[in-house]
Amino acid sequence: xxxxxxxxxxxxxxxxxxxxxxxxxxxxxxxxxxxxxxxxxxxxxxxxxxxxxxxxxxxxxxxxxxxxxxxxxxxxxxxxxxxxxxxxxxxxxxxxxxxxxxxxxxxxxxxxxxxxxxxxxxxxxxxxxxxxxxxxxxxxxxxxxxxxxxxxxxxxxxxxxxxxxxxxxxxxxxxxxxxxxxxxxxxxxxxxxxxxxxxxxxxxxxxxxxxxxxxxxxxxxxxxxxxxxxxxxxxxxxxxxxxxxxxxxxxxxxxxxxxxxxxxxxxxxxxxxxxxxxxxxxxxxxxxxxxxxxxxxxxxxxxxxxxxxxxxxxxxxxxxxxxxxxxxxxxxxxxxxxxxxxxxxxxxxxxxxxxx
Amino acid sequence: xxxxxxxxxxxxxxxxxxxxxxxxxxxxxxxxxxxxxxxxxxxxxxxxxxxxxxxxxxxxxxxxxxxxxxxxxxxxxxxxxxxxxxxxxxxxxxxxxxxxxxxxxxxxxxxxxxxxxxxxxxxxxxxxxxxxxxxxx
Amino acid sequence: xxxxxxxxxxxxxxxxxxxxxxxxxxxxxxxxxxxxxxxxxxxxxxxxxxxxxxxxxxxxxxxxxxxxxxxxxxxxxxxxxxxxxxxxxxxxxxxxxxxxxxxxxxxxxxxxxxxxxxxxxxxxxxxxxxxxxxxxxxxxxxxxxxxxxxxxxxxxxxxxxxxxxxxxxxxxxxxxxxxxxxxxxxxxxxxxxxxxxxxxxxxxxxxxxxxxxxxxxxxxxxxxxxxxxxxxxxxxxxxxxxxxxxxxxxxxxxxxxxxxxxxxxxxxxxxxxxxxxxxxxxxxxxxxxxxxxxxxxxxxxxxxxxxxxxxxxxxxxxxxxxxxxxxxxxxxxxxxxxxxxxxxxxxxxxxxxxxxxxxxxxxxxxxxxxx
Numbered sequence: 001x002x003x004x005x006x007x008x009x010x011x012x013x014x015x016x017x018x019x020x021x022x023x024x025x026x027x028x029x030x031x032x033x034x035x036x037x038x039x040x041x042x043x044x045x046x047x048x049x050x051x052x053x054x055x056x057x058x059x060x061x062x063x064x065x066x067x068x069x070x071x072x073x074x075x076x077x078x079x080x081x082x083x084x085x086x087x088x089x090x091x092x093x094x095x096x097x098x099x100x101x102x103x104x105x106x107x108x109x110x111x112x113x114x115x116x117x118x119x120x121x122x123x124x125x126x127x128x129x130x131x132x133x134x135x136x137x138x139x140x141x142x143x144x145x146x147x148x149x150x151x152x153x154x155x156x157x158x159x160x161x162x163x164x165x166x167x168x169x170x171x172x173x174x175x176x177x178x179x180x181x182x183x184x185x186x187x188x189x190x191x192x193x194x195x196x197x198x199x200x201x202x203x204x205x206x207x208x209x210x211x212x213x214x215x216x217x218x219x220x221x222x223x224x225x226x227x228x229x230x231x232x233x234x235x236x237x238x239x240x241x242x243x244x245x246x247x248x249x250x251x252x253x254x255x256x257x258x259x260x261x262x263x264x265x266x267x268x269x270x271x272x273x274x275x276x277x278x279x280x281x282x283x284x285x286x287x288x289x290x291x292x293x294x295x296x297x298x299x300x301x302x303x304x305x306x307x308x309x310x311x312x313x314x315x316x317x318x319x320x321x322x323x324x325x326x327x328x329x330x331x332x333x334x335x336x337x338x339x340x341x342x343x344x345x346x347x348x349x350x351x352x353x354x355x356x
Numbered sequence: 357x358x359x360x361x362x363x364x365x366x367x368x369x370x371x372x373x374x375x376x377x378x379x380x381x382x383x384x385x386x387x388x389x390x391x392x393x394x395x396x397x398x399x400x401x402x403x404x405x406x407x408x409x410x411x412x413x414x415x416x417x418x419x420x421x422x423x424x425x426x427x428x429x430x431x432x433x434x435x436x437x438x439x440x441x442x443x444x445x446x447x448x449x450x451x452x453x454x455x456x457x458x459x460x461x462x463x464x465x466x467x468x469x470x471x472x473x474x475x476x477x478x479x480x481x482x483x484x485x486x487x488x489x490x491x492x493x
Numbered sequence: 494x495x496x497x498x499x500x501x502x503x504x505x506x507x508x509x510x511x512x513x514x515x516x517x518x519x520x521x522x523x524x525x526x527x528x529x530x531x532x533x534x535x536x537x538x539x540x541x542x543x544x545x546x547x548x549x550x551x552x553x554x555x556x557x558x559x560x561x562x563x564x565x566x567x568x569x570x571x572x573x574x575x576x577x578x579x580x581x582x583x584x585x586x587x588x589x590x591x592x593x594x595x596x597x598x599x600x601x602x603x604x605x606x607x608x609x610x611x612x613x614x615x616x617x618x619x620x621x622x623x624x625x626x627x628x629x630x631x632x633x634x635x636x637x638x639x640x641x642x643x644x645x646x647x648x649x650x651x652x653x654x655x656x657x658x659x660x661x662x663x664x665x666x667x668x669x670x671x672x673x674x675x676x677x678x679x680x681x682x683x684x685x686x687x688x689x690x691x692x693x694x695x696x697x698x699x700x701x702x703x704x705x706x707x708x709x710x711x712x713x714x715x716x717x718x719x720x721x722x723x724x725x726x727x728x729x730x731x732x733x734x735x736x737x738x739x740x741x742x743x744x745x746x747x748x749x750x751x752x753x754x755x756x757x758x759x760x761x762x763x764x765x766x767x768x769x770x771x772x773x774x775x776x777x778x779x780x781x782x783x784x785x786x787x788x789x790x791x792x793x794x795x796x797x798x799x800x801x802x803x804x805x806x807x808x809x810x811x812x813x814x815x816x817x818x819x820x821x822x823x824x825x826x827x828x829x830x831x832x833x834x835x836x837x838x839x840x841x842x843x844x845x846x847x848x849x850x851x852x853x854x855x856x857x858x859x860x861x862x863x864x
Contacts, residue, residue: 052774053773053774053776054770054773054774160712161710161713162713163713164712164713165710165712165714165716166712167715167716168713168716169420191711194713195707195711197711198711198728199708199709199710199711199728199731200672200674200676200678200705200731200732201674201676201707202676203677203731203734204677204679204735204738205738205777205778206774207738207774207778208677208731210774211734211763211766211767212730212731212734214762214763214766215711215727215734216712216727218723219709219710219715219720219724220710222715222719222720222724223715223720226717227420228420231419231420232420246762246765246766247762247766249758249803249808250758250759250761251726253758253801253802253803253809254726254756254759257799257801257802258722258723258831259719260437260439260450261437261438261439261562261831262438262562262717262722263440263450264440265717265718266717267415267424268420268421270416287769289762289765289766289769290765291765292765296811296815299811300811302808303803303808303811319773401837402832402837403836403837404568404570408569409569435569435570436568436570436830436832436834437830438563
């Protein structure tokens with residue numbers, strides 16, 4: 001077992017919205033009344049069924065079964081045991097699934113204000129991603145502009161599957177705002193469920209939904225590269241969160257190969273996609289879809305072709321490992337400090353900037 | 357290095373191409389608007405016959421959505437996987453520094469000059485009135 | 494003076510192949526529907542084709558959803574000198590492909606055989622005709638070639654009937670379906686196809702492509718052909734996930750599945766992920782009794798093309814090692830543009846035994862063809 005060195009930066013933890021009621025104080029009047037009058041249901045997504053084993057490690061479930069639902073619990077489970085110096089909160093409440101752009105924008109603001117007040121204010125080790133209404137890029141930009149001055153917001157959060165592939169020009173105002181404010185785009189597993197989670201239709205099982213998240217990340221990466229997002233926004237960084245990473249080398253080999261013969265279709269992609277990805281894209285560590293043998297993971301790390309791409313994460317409270325074994329066997333020793341500290345700092349400039 | 361006469365210029369007019377074998381090597385010769393180019397007839401990738409590729413223009417881009425088209429007919433696209441090669445340099449578009457198709461110098465010589473020097477004529481009929489395409493191999 | 498122009502017909506491959514090889518993905522096309530396929534298609538459906546067209550689950554009447562990188566998605570040098578589409582002339586295929594590469598076993602995968610068209614009856618009639626056509630124009634004339642039973646896969650009962658009708662016919666080596674279907678291929682509505690294939694002792698090949706009516710990604714329609722092409726590997730991963738998690742391999746332990754033309758380097762990482770997800774969530778799929786990777790290791794094969802090209806290329810050998818040299822079947826995809834040349838396809842320094850497995854023995858084992 002590899003011991004976790006103290007002082008690491010955890011780039012993916014999930015505080016949970018305990019319920020719609022918790023957001024009411026942060027909603028605008030009209031939305032607050034709507035929630036009550038219309039009898040709105042909780043916005044939890046089917047991407048993480050509340051009681052599914054993956055959604056929370058058994059020893060991390062609180063009294064009400066809600067993992068990550070209060071700050072003390074999160075301090076005791078997610079921060080303390082790992083010696084974490086800073087952790088980035090990615091709130092997965094299902095704002096991105098709503099069909100009304102206005103409602104989505106209202107809830108995104110409420111969640112961000114709730115995160116700020118209930119998590120960031122009382123706990124100096126916490127940072128957060130800005131939840132945005134991806135349904136409407138203009139409204140998403142407004143939300144970014146509203147919060148960008150607060151340096152505790154270190155990233156913009158999107159889901160890997162939405163209405164259209166993430167490279168499409170439709171989303172570019174969000175990327176422009178991200179680049180302007182030095183905020184990476186964090187793309188988290190999950191879907192707005194506008195389409196089946198696979199290219200071949202709706203699967204039967206949650207197991208398939210979760211397994212296919214890694215497949216969706218491959219498609220999203222293809223889109224970001226081929227649409228020229230990194231040519232248009234050379235300062236932009238993208239972090240794939242809870243994506244897994246063992247699929248990455250094979251995917252880049254394929255993308256590179258097709259680009260060589262088809263590059264005139266996307267002439268703004270003027271160097272091999274794998275190079276672009278290594279310069280602009282980072283991935284969080286957990287879940288590690290690890291090969292059965294440690295030697296295989298070592299080889300795979302060589303296939304990755306970069307030691308700057310992985311960012312430490314526990315993905316708390318999702319259940320990927322036991323105890324504090326967040327670093328998989330076979331991870332080269334020289335990589336550990338980079339993954340735990342150097343790479344997160346290099347990715348999130350705001351982590352090392354003085355707080356305003 | 358030797359100079360090989362491969363055709364009379366009237367037999368390889370603008371837009372024409374021909375694959376010849378010289379010293380055991382297949383070489384694709386192209387006439388682009390009166391200029392001649394020669395490439396080894398073998399793509400450095402998987403060996404596709406470059407002599408059967410299409411000639412296209414160069415597409416470059418300043419940013420997404422911008423297509424700058426130039427040099428029509430000067431880029432050879434491998435008939436198999438579509439890799440592009442610059443006829444003037446042999447350099448590939450995808451990795452110009454490392455992946456190149458071998459180039460051969462091609463020029464035109466008058467028939468009267470062919471009697472002199474070290475031209476390899478094989479069994480080729482030459483008249484002084486005509487011009488000839490010559491490849492250096 | 495005599496004239497001797499220094500020319501050669503520039504179609505022979507770079508290096509002759511001495512080892513006999515199996516090519517598990519060759520695409521034949523009819524020279525003409527009227528001359529070659531109509532004899533096997535009822536008059537009613539001939540009229541239907543002419544009046545309404547094939548109507549796949551995408552919008553263009555005369556071409557694919559995304560314009561291809563080259564005409565007919567084909568090698569530019571694969572057009573037969575006597576005319577017709579690439580892959581439509583047996584003599585030229587022999588001369589350009591089978592003979593110089595020493596292809597001793599070639600599996601035909603007709604891609605425009607009526608699979609996946611919206612009208613189910615028409616789909617069944619076209620598939621039947623294409624199967625007859627494969628025998629008449631290809632396998633009866635060239636013993637090195639074996640056909641695929643193409644089936645109207647959205648109608649599993651009709652597909653099973655077609656498979657039953659062809660069972661025992663040595664003109665066919667496998668059943669062919671496409672990867673992008675109305676629902677993921679592991680789902681119950683398709684099971685009669687697998688049951689019939691297992692009865693007929695034919696592997697089921699899932700060839701990338703087709704139109705199921707959904708975007709090629711879980712996040713919507715991409716803009717470019719390159720994205721669709723790259724996306725076929727993602728679709729194949731989703732198909733395999735579906736087949737494993739629905740329990741097809743547990744249910745039909747003799748079923749063999751071959752994933753065609755989606756590359757293969759993604760397979761080890763997918764198997765690792767499926768094992769991990771299954772370990773955590775196995776109470777959801779009690780019909781999956783063993784780790785997903787163990788089914789894949791025994792009942793699933795992948796064709797090599799388009800072979801991934803890492804730098805350095807030796808990284809690919811790690812990947813093949815992880816999936817097993819016995820899982821991989823060589824395929825060229827002739828006459829299509831992303832063709833793999835057998836003399837170039839493997840990284841250097843692959844042992845003789847592994848080359849034999851890759852180029853021939855695995856194919857013989859999976860198709861049950863002795864040689």
